Amino acid sequence: MPAPTDHAVVDLLGLVALGELLAFERLAADARLAPDLHRRAALGEMAAAEIANYRRLADRLAVLGVLPDDAMAPYVAPLQAYHDSTEPRDWAEAVTKAYVGDAITDDFLREIAGALTGPDRQLILDVLHESRYADFAAAEIRLAVAADPKVAGRLSMWARRLVGEALSQAGRVAAADRGALTALIARDERMDPQMLFRRLTAAHTTRMAAAGLNN
Known part of the structure; x- marks a missing residue:
């Protein structure tokens, strides 16, 4: 089993691994909503990237002496609830x-x-989504709005709902946390909750504008 100092890393890797696994399932299912095979394949590629990232995280947990299922278990309910409550209609x-x-x-x-060091910090950074996937999604949103400007209002409301659900389930993740991850975040002065929320909100607002949506 990992040493006590590894508990925060295990909790974080478990959380991220589950996120990747559920994202794979979600993208693979959502690909069926694509209007053509080209777009269906694009979302399929995104799903493939998610499951590849899951494997890297699961392998790292195994190196630390932890079963991936055990590391992910505390976070299943809130992450699954997020996806269950935000199933896209089109x-x-x-x-x-x-x-x-x-x-x-x-x-x-x-x-x-930023609160991590060594290979685990790099692993977390490595599994972040490639910018080309975000570019693809933003381009598809802009195309939908260009085809029907009224769609912008609906998608803006949908995006706000997604953010609200994400924040709601984040609270449940915090409640499920066993303490080590919370302590890891608290040690980093940059992770002041108010400052962090402002940074996340500013980045979200910029992204919404880039896709032609209102925050």
Whole structure:
């Protein structure tokens, strides 16, 4: 089993690994909403990247002497609840979820990775989503808005719902945390909750504008 100083890393890797696993399932299912095979393949590629990232994280947990299932178990309920409550109804909502949800997660993980050192810090940074996937999703959102300007309002409301659900479930993640991860975040002065929220909000606002949506 890992030494006590590894508990925070194990908790974080378990949380991220589960996020990747559920994202794979979600993207693979949402690909069926694509209007053509090209777009279906693009979302399939995104799903493949997620499961590859999951494998890297699971392998690292194994090196630390932890079963991936054990590390992920505390976070199953809140993360699954997020996906269950935000199932997209069409292609535009699917790419908006990929664009908004993945980006917020990446922003948070990029922040928390600063509290780590060594290979685990780099691993977290490595599994962040590639910018080309965000570019693809943003382009699809802009195309949908250009085809029907009224879609912008609907997708803006959808994006706000996604953020609200993400924040709600983040509270449940915090409640599920066994203390080590919370302590890791608290040790980093950059992770002051108010300052962190402002940074995440500013990045989200910029992304929404880039995709032609209102915050």
